[in-house]
Amino acid sequence: MLLVDDHQLVVQLLATALSAEPDLECVGVAHDAAAALAKGRELAPDVVVMDVRLGDGDGIAAARELLAELPQTRVIVLTAFADPRLVQRAAAAGVSALAAKDGQIDGLLQLIRQSVRGSFVSGHGIPQVQQPEHRLAAAGLTADDGAVLRLLAAGLGEDGVASELGVDLRQARRQVQAVLTALGAATAQEAVSTAVARGLLRVGRW
Numbered sequence: 001m002l003l004v005d006d007h008q009l010v011v012q013l014l015a016t017a018l019s020a021e022p023d024l025e026c027v028g029v030a031h032d033a034a035a036a037l038a039k040g041r042e043l044a045p046d047v048v049v050m051d052v053r054l055g056d057g058d059g060i061a062a063a064r065e066l067l068a069e070l071p072q073t074r075v076i077v078l079t080a081f082a083d084p085r086l087v088q089r090a091a092a093a094g095v096s097a098l099a100a101k102d103g104q105i106d107g108l109l110q111l112i113r114q115s116v117r118g119s120f121v122s123g124h125g126i127p128q129v130q131q132p133e134h135r136l137a138a139a140g141l142t143a144d145d146g147a148v149l150r151l152l153a154a155g156l157g158e159d160g161v162a163s164e165l166g167v168d169l170r171q172a173r174r175q176v177q178a179v180l181t182a183l184g185a186a187t188a189q190e191a192v193s194t195a196v197a198r199g200l201l202r203v204g205r206w
Contacts, residue, residue: 001112002043003029004036004050004059005078014049017105024112033057040066045073047112051101052079052086052155053189060086060155064093074115076108079155086154135200140182148175149195152188 001018003011003026015026028043030036033054040048048066052059063075074096079086090098096115099108136146151161162172176188183198185191195201 001026002036002039002045002048004031004033004039004048004054004062006031006051006053006055010051014105014108017109021109024109031055033059033062036062037066040070040073044070047115048073048075049099049108049112050075050077052077058155058157058160060089060093060095061160063090063095067094076111076115089154089156135198139198139200141179141200144175145179145182146200148179149191149201152176152179153192153195153201157188 001024003014003018005011005014008031011029011031015029018024018026027045028039030039031054033056036048036050036054048063050059050063054062059077063077067073067075071094075094076097076099077090077095078099078101080101087098097111099111136143141149147165148161151164156164158169158172158176161176162169165172165175167175180186180188180191183191183194185194192201
């Protein structure tokens with residue numbers, strides 16, 4: 001199994017948990033999308049566990065690229081929030097499972113074993129993002145800003161926002177930056193967290 005997360009502590013904890021399982025083994029680790037692709041090609045692992053947000057890109061986009069070359073590999077994506085669009089993107093990319101990043105390790109181990117069977121699995125208890133539209137205007141955000149915010153919550157970067165909205169990359173960057181500025185956030189992840197805290201995105205359980 002290949003573990004991919006830009007937080008070294010997360011990777012270390014997962015690797016330690018796997019080492020205690022007689023039927024599971026960590027064969028490599030990576031901390032960004034580029035390293036994940038390189039390691040995947042080198043190791044051809046049975047399973048890849050990958051964060052949806054990586055320092056240099058989108059985990060689902062990386063999964064799609066990896067699976068195009070290694071169709072027998074199973075990919076499980078870890079996520080803190082799950083917009084329905086994220087679920088659709090994951091399934092379309094060939095991802096085998098979504099898992100809540102703050103969930104129990106036993107649940108992740110179960111998903112890993114289930115993923116080998118090949119069907120798409122949505123992990124229990126993943127927070128689902130909803131957007132109370134009436135609150136956007138009160139926060140100084142337009143409907144277009146709300147659409148961008150939902151895409152950021154779905155794990156997309158600027159390239160993904162541009163593709164989903166049908167605009168060029170420059171326009172997408174302007175729109176993302178406008179949302180970050182309105183929320184006083186420095187990063188997309190901070191913007192999503194701030195939006196949740198302010199009630200602009202509601203997080204519920206599936």
